[in-house]
Amino acid sequence: xxxxxxxxxxxxxxxxxxxxxxxxxxxxxxxxxxxxxxxxxxxxxxxxxxxxxxxxxxxxxxxxxxxxxxxxxxxxxxxxxxxxxxxxxxxxxxxxxxxxxxxxxxxxxxxxxxxxxxxxxxxxxxxxxxxxxxxxxxxxxxxxxxxxxxxxxxxxxxxxxxxxxxxxxxxxxxxxxxxxxxxxxxxxxxxxxxxxxxxxxxxxxxxxxx
Amino acid sequence: xxxxxxxxxxxxxxxxxxxxxxxxxxxxxxxxxxxxxxxxxxxxxxxxxxxxxxxxxxxxxxxxxxxxxxxxxxxxxxxxxxxxxxxxxxxxxxxxxxxxxxxxxxxxxxxxxxxxxxxxxxxxxxxxxxxxxxxxxxxxxxxxxxxxxxxxxxxxxxxxxxxxxxxxxxxxxxxxxxxxxxxxxxxxxxxxxxxxxxxxxxxxxxxxxxxxxxxxxxxxxxxxxxxxxxxxxxxxxxxxxxxxxxxxxxxxxxxxxxxxxxxxxxxxxxxxxxxxxxxxxxxxxxxxxxxxxxxxxxxxxxxxxxxxxxxxxxxxxxxxxxxxxxxxxxxxxxxxxxxxxxxxxxxxxxxxxxxxxxxxxxxxxxxxxxxxxxxxxxxxxxxxxxxxxxxxxxxxxxxxxxxxxxxxxxxxxxxxxxxxxxxxxxxxxxxxxxxxxxxxxxxxxxxxxxxxxxxxxxxxxxxxxxxxxxxxxxxxxxxxxxxxxxxxxxxxxxxxxxxxxxxxxxxxxxxxxxxxxxxxxxxxxxxxxxxxxxxxxxxxxxxxxxxxxxxxxxxxxxxxxxxxxxxxxxxxxxxxxxxxxxxxxxxxxxxxxxxxxxxxxxxxxxxxxxxxxxxxxxxxxxxxxxxxxxxxxxxxxxxxxxxxxxxxxxxxxxxxxxxxxxxxxx
Numbered sequence: 001x002x003x004x005x006x007x008x009x010x011x012x013x014x015x016x017x018x019x020x021x022x023x024x025x026x027x028x029x030x031x032x033x034x035x036x037x038x039x040x041x042x043x044x045x046x047x048x049x050x051x052x053x054x055x056x057x058x059x060x061x062x063x064x065x066x067x068x069x070x071x072x073x074x075x076x077x078x079x080x081x082x083x084x085x086x087x088x089x090x091x092x093x094x095x096x097x098x099x100x101x102x103x104x105x106x107x108x109x110x111x112x113x114x115x116x117x118x119x120x121x122x123x124x125x126x127x128x129x130x131x132x133x134x135x136x137x138x139x140x141x142x143x144x145x146x147x148x149x150x151x152x153x154x155x156x157x158x159x160x161x162x163x164x165x166x167x168x169x170x171x172x173x174x175x176x177x178x179x180x181x182x183x184x185x186x187x188x189x190x191x192x193x194x195x196x197x198x199x200x201x202x203x204x205x206x207x208x209x210x
Numbered sequence: 211x212x213x214x215x216x217x218x219x220x221x222x223x224x225x226x227x228x229x230x231x232x233x234x235x236x237x238x239x240x241x242x243x244x245x246x247x248x249x250x251x252x253x254x255x256x257x258x259x260x261x262x263x264x265x266x267x268x269x270x271x272x273x274x275x276x277x278x279x280x281x282x283x284x285x286x287x288x289x290x291x292x293x294x295x296x297x298x299x300x301x302x303x304x305x306x307x308x309x310x311x312x313x314x315x316x317x318x319x320x321x322x323x324x325x326x327x328x329x330x331x332x333x334x335x336x337x338x339x340x341x342x343x344x345x346x347x348x349x350x351x352x353x354x355x356x357x358x359x360x361x362x363x364x365x366x367x368x369x370x371x372x373x374x375x376x377x378x379x380x381x382x383x384x385x386x387x388x389x390x391x392x393x394x395x396x397x398x399x400x401x402x403x404x405x406x407x408x409x410x411x412x413x414x415x416x417x418x419x420x421x422x423x424x425x426x427x428x429x430x431x432x433x434x435x436x437x438x439x440x441x442x443x444x445x446x447x448x449x450x451x452x453x454x455x456x457x458x459x460x461x462x463x464x465x466x467x468x469x470x471x472x473x474x475x476x477x478x479x480x481x482x483x484x485x486x487x488x489x490x491x492x493x494x495x496x497x498x499x500x501x502x503x504x505x506x507x508x509x510x511x512x513x514x515x516x517x518x519x520x521x522x523x524x525x526x527x528x529x530x531x532x533x534x535x536x537x538x539x540x541x542x543x544x545x546x547x548x549x550x551x552x553x554x555x556x557x558x559x560x561x562x563x564x565x566x567x568x569x570x571x572x573x574x575x576x577x578x579x580x581x582x583x584x585x586x587x588x589x590x591x592x593x594x595x596x597x598x599x600x601x602x603x604x605x606x607x608x609x610x611x612x613x614x615x616x617x618x619x620x621x622x623x624x625x626x627x628x629x630x631x632x633x634x635x636x637x638x639x640x641x642x643x644x645x646x647x648x649x650x651x652x653x654x655x656x657x658x659x660x661x662x663x664x665x666x667x668x669x670x671x672x673x674x675x676x677x678x679x680x681x682x683x684x685x686x687x688x689x690x691x692x693x694x695x696x697x698x699x700x701x702x703x704x705x706x707x708x709x710x711x712x713x714x715x716x717x718x719x720x721x722x723x724x725x726x727x728x729x730x731x732x733x734x735x736x737x738x739x740x741x742x743x744x745x746x747x748x749x750x751x752x753x754x755x756x757x758x759x760x761x762x763x764x765x766x767x768x769x770x771x772x773x774x775x776x777x778x779x780x781x782x783x784x785x786x787x788x789x790x791x792x793x794x795x796x797x798x799x800x801x802x803x804x805x806x807x808x809x810x811x812x813x814x815x816x817x818x819x820x821x822x823x824x825x826x827x828x829x830x831x832x833x834x835x836x837x838x839x840x841x842x843x844x845x846x847x848x849x850x851x852x853x854x855x856x857x858x859x860x861x862x863x864x865x866x867x868x869x870x871x872x873x874x875x876x
Contacts, residue, residue: 083693084741088746108703108707136755152823
């Protein structure tokens, strides 16, 4: 028998899940908690196999609750349950010890396979969540290329610095205040993670930006 | 008695050397001049003027040196460089002193007097006193010369620098010259012994011969023949090491004088004649009178008194030109005695008269100072007397006035009192009125201020209220409607599972799809209203997801970069900034026709700048359509609300860059 705990402040959601699982005789819903405090109380005396955890609770942040549960309970599989589909939140949940992630408007079959897969020790992500993670992964890849993306002004100023002009001279040439140029130069140094103009030009040349 | 008036020239030469390092070469002068003529910055040229003059001095062209010094002085005055003005002024004074132009020398020394200018740099003060002493000695005012030299020595001693040991010797020499003239032999001896004790003999001191020579001269004057000879021998010894022509001749002349005193007239004549001939050859005119007298004085003892006459006459002629009155009187004195000894009393009388006349002018110089002192005292007394009489008459006047006034006072006081009362009354009224007016203005301003504050507060609360409202609605949508739709969908899903027939029922399928769509729609709306990630994970993460979802549409690639944003900002600022970015990205999608957009956060301590850039078609800020305008205005409002600075640059067919700077208060 697999024991399931539902943590969700919305009574209908618990109802819906119960309905979806009523034909699965090996799955038993042993508790429905309305908030974080109730859940922690329940968990101090019980160890369910599956915890379906809503990320939005009235008292404790769902992500924090996940981390708190994980501190004392390494066994129960936690599946995040939410109506939002945001990559950052999904990754945070996994980072805080979650085993899976489901959107509330899931199909019955999705819920069943999620439960089965996390019990097998796998990580489960709903189809839509998968998509989000991939999107983020693409942009992470982009960031890993290591070449900073420069704005037009920054490119222009980098080139002028390369040509040997100083801040005030560039300001005069571009009809901007020296203060603005200084800001751009600071940003460039921040992007290349250097603290002198010389190093900036050297790095930029190495990355073929000038 | 033998005396070398022109010896002071040597002293000045050496004193001058102590100030400057000697590398006198013509080519240095030339190169320095080129630098000056190039007109480089004043701070570089000032020392150059100084140096070039020194170089000119060393090659004997004081006139040219003076020209550069005066140029330098003008530059120093123009650039208000006090210290260099002082230094150069003093140097000009010295040059004039060396050229025997005492008036000009004093004029410049006065202009550049460091005490007056408040420059209390020891080196400069030493220069000043040294130069003043030189001018005084040159004018044969040995008393003043002594006092200035003593001051110079005091300053040098205070500085206590090893490098100025040479300067100490030079100035001691000057002092001995002065004290010798004042017949202060004991004092001179004291200073001489002091300096001899401190001399570092291991180092070559070219001035040692000069010092010993002057020591000898001091003993000559005090008629201590033994010491005279002893120091003269030392002077000769050191002179052989350092070889200074003029001094060598002077030492030789002193030996001649020594022989004269010890009645070895033949040797004396021989030595004096040697020196005389040499000076003539070298055209050292200002030394000749003294030496000529030396030659002449021995001749009568050798039985040829008439041969002495032309030497004396030459001495007189040259001394007159040079205004060397002491030597002149000495020559007259000798001639007077010579003629009377040889029974030519008329001539003897004539020279006796001349001697007396010039003796007067010599003592005149000495008495002039006394006279000035007396004059000053007299003037002072006169002034005091005048002040006393003035006070007396004033007191008398006051007395009469007082008497008259006493009567008037009684009437006066009464009327004044009345006036004061009226005036006070009037003033009080006036004051009341102005106070009231000021109060009114103040009140108005206060009202304005409160109004403005109210506006800000209401704007703030409006914006905040708007965001709170949005958050609340988003939450309600998520939890309420979203949950409801989700549950309906769950039920449908269960139903479908439990009843296989429903799968083929189109009405059921349609309802199922519609519920799905509705729940997605609710989620989208709620998300747009307030992305959960913004509240939970912050601005950067929310912006990143915004970019990702835009990029997923494939029309516009939006990328985000953030630097120094590890720490979260306060919630309302984050929401506000997120709205700005949302608005700008919306604008780009709707109007810019761009393929790429960059969002950038740069935070450096409490400064945050946000840049949003696209490569779209750009726009002219003045001709924006109403929609873009509205969008930009809302951005501007939010930036203003955050106390930020907004700048927009847009170029047709290149793109638009929006830059915002904020100060983050935590």
